[in-house]
Amino acid sequence: xxxxxxxxxxxxxxxxxxxxxxxxxxxxxxxxxxxxxxxxxxxxxxxxxxxxxxxxxxxxxxxxxxxxxxxxxxxxxxxxxxxxxxxxxxxxxxxxxxxxxxxxxxxxxxxxxxxxxxxxxxxxxxxxxxxxxxxxxxxxxxxxxxxxxxxxxxxxxxxxxxxxxxxxxxxxxxxxxxxxxxxxxxxxxxxxxxxxxxxxxxxxxxxxxxxxxxxxxxxxxxxxxxxxxxxxxxxxxxxxxxxxxxxxxxxxxxxxxxxxxxxxxxxxxxxxxxxxxxxxxxxxxxxxxxxxxxxxxxxxxxxxxxxxxxxxxx
Numbered sequence: 683x684x685x686x687x688x689x690x691x692x693x694x695x696x697x698x699x700x701x702x703x704x705x706x707x708x709x710x711x712x713x714x715x716x717x718x719x720x721x722x723x724x725x726x727x728x729x730x731x732x733x734x735x736x737x738x739x740x741x742x743x744x745x746x747x748x749x750x751x752x753x754x755x756x757x758x759x760x761x762x763x764x765x766x767x768x769x770x771x772x773x774x775x776x777x778x779x780x781x782x783x784x785x786x787x788x789x790x791x792x793x794x795x796x797x798x799x800x801x802x803x804x805x806x807x808x809x810x811x812x813x814x815x816x817x818x819x820x821x822x823x824x825x826x827x828x829x830x831x832x833x834x835x836x837x838x839x840x841x842x843x844x845x846x847x848x849x850x851x852x853x854x855x856x857x858x859x860x861x862x863x864x865x866x867x868x869x870x871x872x873x874x875x876x877x878x879x880x881x882x883x884x885x886x887x888x889x890x891x892x893x894x895x896x897x898x899x900x901x902x903x904x905x906x907x908x909x910x911x912x913x914x915x916x917x918x919x920x921x922x923x924x925x926x927x928x929x930x931x932x933x934x935x936x937x938x939x940x941x942x943x944x945x946x947x948x949x950x951x952x953x954x955x956x957x958x959x960x961x962x963x964x965x966x967x968x969x970x971x972x973x974x975x976x977x978x979x980x981x982x983x984x985x986x987x988x989x990x991x992x993x994x995x996x
Contacts, residue, residue, distance in 0.1 A: 821876020
């Protein structure tokens with residue numbers, strides 16, 4: 683385990699370094715001139731040249747990257763060009779908000795989607811399966827922004843309630859925090875629950891059609907005993923893998939819901955940085971997203987040996 687972890691961490695470090703180069707180049711490929719945006723389209727060329735030099739944009743790209751990555755290795759993600767605030771604390775605060783949304787959404791999707799998938803697989807072709815398949819179809823087809831808008835309109839029109847406009851952290855007010863995050867979590871969670879349900883159903887149906895399961899059922903073993911002793915163990919590892927993929931997808935989907943519901947998370951921070959061409963903020967936020975995705979994949983791999991002792995990490 684120790685050797686495997688060391689190799690994975692070394693590979694992750696190399697991947698993060700390559701990803702940092704890609705992030706740096708992609709950020710600078712965003713259309714628009716940051717200097718022209720900051721000074722206006724009609725500006726003094728001398729002032730524009732001075733600002734470009736102050737921001738370091740007059741240097742070759744490889745020198746700009748070298749300065750930035752050196753600062754990153756020292757723990758400094760830079761300073762925002764538009765707000766003047768340090769990028770590190772701003773990204774960290776936004777990441778905590780996004781992480782809360784992601785974990786609560788993952789919990790909701792798992793609690794709803796996994797039982798639905800199990801029931802759908804066990805009752806394949808019968809009315810419970812047909813009803814759940816309708817839910818899966820709607821969930822997989824509906825875009826998250828449409829779901830969020832429909833939920834917002836529904837609770838406003840029929841319940842006469844709307845979420846708070848100002849974000850509150852759990853430390854400030856747990857009720858206000860859950861109130862403002864409830865609709866975004868439902869928007870993402872119900873859609874991911876449909877994906878969960880469909881995935882679990884396919885695995886349950888496949889397991890039920892295995893020869894040893896059919897033989898056991900022919901001998902009179904109940905489906906409940908078969909499920910908890912054999913089928914559940916067989917679907918746990920692919921389910922954990924799928925859970926990691928879902929979490930990464932959720933972290934990508936929060937860009938939409940955070941913008942829609944005015945939540946100060948990492949997604950909204952990215953959109954704001956793109957609009958203002960705030961290179962340091964955009965680079966720092968994207969790098970955190972990449973590192974988070976790699977960390978999730980590493981944790982999922984390590985969980986394999988915990989769930990199934992037969993799995994050996996090498």
